[in-house]
Amino acid sequence: MDSQGNVQIRIETPVEGGFNSLGCVLPSYRITEQVGYSQQEVDALMDFLRRNVHLIMEFAQTGGFENASAV
Incomplete structure (x- = not known):
C-alpha cells in the first residue's frame, strides 16, 4: 500500500508462450x-x-497474506 492508500494488483495467468496479465x-x-x-x-x-x-x-x-492469515 502506498502513502495515499493505493494498492497495485497484478493478476497473471500462464498461457502457451507466456502470460496473460492484468494490472x-x-x-x-x-x-x-x-x-x-x-x-x-x-x-x-x-x-x-x-x-x-x-x-x-x-x-x-x-503486511500481506502471511501476516493476515494463519499460514
Missing part, C-alpha cells in the same frame, strides 16, 4: 495494463476484485 490500482479500480485477456475475462477478474477488495486492502495494510 489494476485499488481502490479506484483503474486498469493500468491488460494483455491477452478477453473483455469477458477482464470483467470477471474485475468482479473478483470488487468482491474481495476489503480483504485485499486489509492484507496490504497488515
Whole structure:
C-alpha cells in the first residue's frame, strides 16, 4: 500500500508462450495494463476484485497474506 492508500494488483495467468496479465490500482479500480485477456475475462477478474477488495486492502495494510492469515 502506498502513502495515499493505493494498492497495485497484478493478476497473471500462464498461457502457451507466456502470460496473460492484468494490472489494476485499488481502490479506484483503474486498469493500468491488460494483455491477452478477453473483455469477458477482464470483467470477471474485475468482479473478483470488487468482491474481495476489503480483504485485499486489509492484507496490504497488515503486511500481506502471511501476516493476515494463519499460514
